[in-house]
Amino acid sequence: MSEPFNGFAPAVAADIAVVHAGDYVNKLSGQRIERECISRIESGCRALVIDFKGTELVNSIGVSILLGVIDIAEAAGARIVFSNVSRHTVKLFELLGLTRLVALADSEEAALATLKEFVATPQGH
Amino acid sequence: MPAKTPKARRILARTAPEMFVGRGDALRELTALASPKAGHQSLVLLSAPQAGVSELLRQTFDELFRQRGGASPIYFAFARTDHVATAAARRFLHTFLTQLVAHRRDDPALVPASPTLRALLDLVAPSDYEWVESLVQKFERAVGDADERALVRVCLSAPQAAASRGVRTVVMLDDVHLSERLRGEIELGPEVAHAAVQAGVPFVLAGLRRRMLDILNGTASLVGLDGLRKLHLDRLNERDARTLVENLAQRHGVALGDETRDLAVEQLESSPYLMSALVEAARDGEVQLTSFREFQSLYVDELLGGRIHRRYTGVLEEIAPSIANRRNLLRVLHESASNVGGKSPVEVWMKRLGVDAIEFERVMRLLHMHELASFHATFVETTPGVVWRDFLQAGYRLQVAAEPRALVVADTLVETLKRAPRQMARHYRRESALKLGDLMRRFDFERVPASLLHYDRYARLYRGVARDEVESGLEAETELVRLPQIVHAASCASFHPPMLQFCDEERCSVAHGFDTTSYAEADEVVWIAAEVESKLEAGRALAELWLDRLEGVAHACGFERVRFWLISREGFSADAAELLNEREAFGSCREQLELLSARLGQASEEGAGEKAADEFAMELPMGEDTELIAAHTVEQIARRMEFQPEAINQIKTALVEACINASEHSLSTERKIYNRFRVEDDKLVITVSSRGVAVPAILSENGAHADRNGLGTNEATKGRRGWGLKLIRTLMDDVEFERVDDGTRLRMTKYLRK
Numbered sequence: 001m002s003e004p005f006n007g008f009a010p011a012v013a014a015d016i017a018v019v020h021a022g023d024y025v026n027k028l029s030g031q032r033i034e035r036e037c038i039s040r041i042e043s044g045c046r047a048l049v050i051d052f053k054g055t056e057l058v059n060s061i062g063v064s065i066l067l068g069v070i071d072i073a074e075a076a077g078a079r080i081v082f083s084n085v086s087r088h089t090v091k092l093f094e095l096l097g098l099t100r101l102v103a104l105a106d107s108e109e110a111a112l113a114t115l116k117e118f119v120a121t122p123q124g125h
Numbered sequence: 126m127p128a129k130t131p132k133a134r135r136i137l138a139r140t141a142p143e144m145f146v147g148r149g150d151a152l153r154e155l156t157a158l159a160s161p162k163a164g165h166q167s168l169v170l171l172s173a174p175q176a177g178v179s180e181l182l183r184q185t186f187d188e189l190f191r192q193r194g195g196a197s198p199i200y201f202a203f204a205r206t207d208h209v210a211t212a213a214a215r216r217f218l219h220t221f222l223t224q225l226v227a228h229r230r231d232d233p234a235l236v237p238a239s240p241t242l243r244a245l246l247d248l249v250a251p252s253d254y255e256w257v258e259s260l261v262q263k264f265e266r267a268v269g270d271a272d273e274r275a276l277v278r279v280c281l282s283a284p285q286a287a288a289s290r291g292v293r294t295v296v297m298l299d300d301v302h303l304s305e306r307l308r309g310e311i312e313l314g315p316e317v318a319h320a321a322v323q324a325g326v327p328f329v330l331a332g333l334r335r336r337m338l339d340i341l342n343g344t345a346s347l348v349g350l351d352g353l354r355k356l357h358l359d360r361l362n363e364r365d366a367r368t369l370v371e372n373l374a375q376r377h378g379v380a381l382g383d384e385t386r387d388l389a390v391e392q393l394e395s396s397p398y399l400m401s402a403l404v405e406a407a408r409d410g411e412v413q414l415t416s417f418r419e420f421q422s423l424y425v426d427e428l429l430g431g432r433i434h435r436r437y438t439g440v441l442e443e444i445a446p447s448i449a450n451r452r453n454l455l456r457v458l459h460e461s462a463s464n465v466g467g468k469s470p471v472e473v474w475m476k477r478l479g480v481d482a483i484e485f486e487r488v489m490r491l492l493h494m495h496e497l498a499s500f501h502a503t504f505v506e507t508t509p510g511v512v513w514r515d516f517l518q519a520g521y522r523l524q525v526a527a528e529p530r531a532l533v534v535a536d537t538l539v540e541t542l543k544r545a546p547r548q549m550a551r552h553y554r555r556e557s558a559l560k561l562g563d564l565m566r567r568f569d570f571e572r573v574p575a576s577l578l579h580y581d582r583y584a585r586l587y588r589g590v591a592r593d594e595v596e597s598g599l600e601a602e603t604e605l606v607r608l609p610q611i612v613h614a615a616s617c618a619s620f621h622p623p624m625l626q627f628c629d630e631e632r633c634s635v636a637h638g639f640d641t642t643s644y645a646e647a648d649e650v651v652w653i654a655a656e657v658e659s660k661l662e663a664g665r666a667l668a669e670l671w672l673d674r675l676e677g678v679a680h681a682c683g684f685e686r687v688r689f690w691l692i693s694r695e696g697f698s699a700d701a702a703e704l705l706n707e708r709e710a711f712g713s714c715r716e717q718l719e720l721l722s723a724r725l726g727q728a729s730e731e732g733a734g735e736k737a738a739d740e741f742a743m744e745l746p747m748g749e750d751t752e753l754i755a756a757h758t759v760e761q762i763a764r765r766m767e768f769q770p771e772a773i774n775q776i777k778t779a780l781v782e783a784c785i786n787a788s789e790h791s792l793s794t795e796r797k798i799y800n801r802f803r804v805e806d807d808k809l810v811i812t813v814s815s816r817g818v819a820v821p822a823i824l825s826e827n828g829a830h831a832d833r834n835g836l837g838t839n840e841a842t843k844g845r846r847g848w849g850l851k852l853i854r855t856l857m858d859d860v861e862f863e864r865v866d867d868g869t870r871l872r873m874t875k876y877l878r879k
Binding site: 024026028031032033034035036059061063064087095096 | 588590750774775781782848849855
C-alpha cells in the first residue's frame, strides 16, 4: 500500500523544495504529489525535487499525474528534478516519455546541487 | 459432526423450504395470520404476473400445517376449468373440509385426496362432527333447491361456520382474478370479498394486481374491503433471483456458470416462474447452462415450443379464443411493439382487431390484467418485457407472416446471442450508475458544505487529501448550501423521452421539491442532475453541452425554477468549473457524491464473494490499491521460478496495469478482479479477468502516446491515460485479449530466460 504522507520535507532553501513520492505512485499518491508541488510553487519555490527513494512501483495513472506536474511547473517557470529513481522506474519513464521532460539525479543531494545552480540564475535570463 | 436438521416435509409446496428464497418477509407476514393475536385480519395479496405468488401461498400452507394445534391452513386456487361459479364454490367447500380434516388429524396424505363430503364426515373429529354435518346438510339443501346464490354462500360460509365452533382457519384463495371468468347468476368476486370481510377468520385473497381490487369490489364498493391490508408481491430482487437460479440448478443437477446465471436473471427479468421453467427444461433435456450459447439455445426452444410458449399462448387463447382473432391480436401487438415506445393509436388497434367496442374493452382489460399491454385513453402500449417481446416477434413470424420455422428459430437464436453481451453491458451500466434519483429523493432541507456541490472548491481544498482529513475539513466548513426537500424524483427520460438519445435512463434524473417548508409556489424547485461520462475531468465544451441539454429539458417540460447539477466521476477542468459557476449550476465528482451521500445517512454495502482455486489464483476486490497485493503475489511466484529481478519488476508493473484496466473499464457490479498464475517450465502465464462490459482491445490501445508536443491540451491529457495496454505489451512477451461471454480476459505471458 502507498505510504501515507505525514508531511513533506521542508523547503531546503527558500526557492527549492523536496517532495517524497512514497512507495507506490498511483492516483491518490500522485494527486498528493501534485498538490504539494502546486502549493510549493504557489508559495514561491522555483525548483522542486521529487524523490523516489523507496518507490517500488509507479503505475500509468501516477505517470500521467507526474506529467501534469511537469506541465504546471513549466508554466510557472519552475524546474523539477526526479531523484533516486530505480532502474526499473527509469525504464518505465523512458517508455512513457517522461525522461525527455525532466532531469534525473542519482540522489537527493545531487538533485539539489543541480537545482541550486538553476535558482541562482536570475529569472528572465 | 454437526447435527443434521430433519428436512421439513412438503405437502403442497413444490420447492423445499430451504430452497425457497426472497420471500421471507411475505412468508412471515402470512404465517403470522394464524396467530390468535392477528385476530380477524385479512389481507389482499396483489401480485405481478409470474412473481411466484402461488408457491408463496403453498409454502405458507405447509408451514402452518406443520404447526400442530394452531390454525388450520386452507389453500384454494380458482381455475378456469370450473367454468361456472357454483362449481368453483362447491370445489372450495370440498377443499376446505378436506384440508381442515387433514390438518386436525395431522394426516398430510389426505390433502391431495378427494373423499366425498359424506366420506369426510366419517373422518372428522368427534368435536367437529356436529357443525360439519350441519354444513353438509345446508349444502345438500341448496343443491336440491337449485339456488345458485344460496349454494355459493353456503360454501363460502364454511370458514365462518368453523370459527363459530372455535375452529380457527387461515383461508388462502389464489388466482382470485380468475373468478371473473366464471359464468353464473352471481359475481363470485364480491361474494369472496364479502366472505373475507365477514367470516371472522383471516383470509388471504391473492391474484394479479391489476384486476384484483376491481374484481373484489364488483359493481359496488364493499364496505370493509378498503380496510383490508394490501401486500404487494413483485418479482424477486436480483440477489434473490440469482440464489433461486443457483438453487434450482443444484436441485435439478444442471451445471450453471456464473455468467449464464446472471444472464438468466437479467433476461428472464427475475421471474421465479420463467427461471424455474428454464432450469427444469434444462434438466429434462439434459442440457448444461455453462455458456451463453447453451442458455440461448434452450431459451429459444422454450420460447417456441416449451413452457414459456405454452404460458403466453394460453393467455392469448384466453384473450382471443378464435384463431382468426388471435392472429389479429398477435399482429397488432407485434406492430405496436415494433413502434417507438411500443405504442399504437387505439383506432389502429380497433381496426386491426375488427371487433366492437365491448369486445375491444374486454381484450384490453385482459391484456392489462396480464401486464402484456396498457391502455391509455388514446393509445395502447405493448409491455416492454424481453421475453414477451421475443415471444411476440417469433409468434408473429410463424403464425402471421408464415415464415419457415427453421428460419425463425435460427434468427431468434442468432439475435438472442448477439443481444446477450449488450444486455449484460446495459445491466452493468445501469448498476454502475450513480443513482442520482435515489440520492435526491433523500434531500430534506439538510445544510451541506458548499464544496460538495462546487467541484472547483472541492479540488482546491481536498484533492489528494486523505478521506478522514476531507471529512474533518467538511465539518469545519462554514459556507453551507441548503438542499431542497425532494418530493418526487424520476428519470429525466420519463419527463422528456428524447434524453434517451444522450444517456442511459438512470444517468439523468429530475427531482421536484421545495426550498422551504412553506410549500409555496415561489419555493417550488426542480433539480435536474446528469451523470456526464468522462474518463478525466470533464472539459468546458462537455459541461456546456450538458447544461444546454438540461436547459432544453427544463424548457420542454415547462419547469420554471430549475437547478442543474452535473456529475463527472473525475470532476471538472478549471474552465468547466468556471462555466458551471457562471451558469449557477452545481458540479460534483464521484467522491463529492459519496461524501454527500454519507452525510445524508446512506450506508454502503458490498457483497462478499466466494473463492475457488486449484492453481495459483486470486480474487481481488477492485479499488483500495489491491493491485499491489496481486503484484506482491506474482513477485513471490516469479522469484520461485527464478526470473531475473528486472523481469520480475516488468511482470509486476504489467499486472498492476492489467488490474487497473479491469477496474476502470469493466463497469463490473461485483467489483472483483480474477487473477490466475499458471507456472510452466519455460514461462509464467497470467490471466486477468473481470466480469462486466467487454472492452475492445482497440479501445485500450488508443491514445498510447506520450508525445505531448504533437497534441492539443485535451488530446494530450487523454493520451496520458490509456497507456496500460501499451505498457503491458512492452513489458510482457505475449499479450492476448479474449472476449468472453460476460467481460474481457487478458492473458499475458513472460518467458523465462535464465
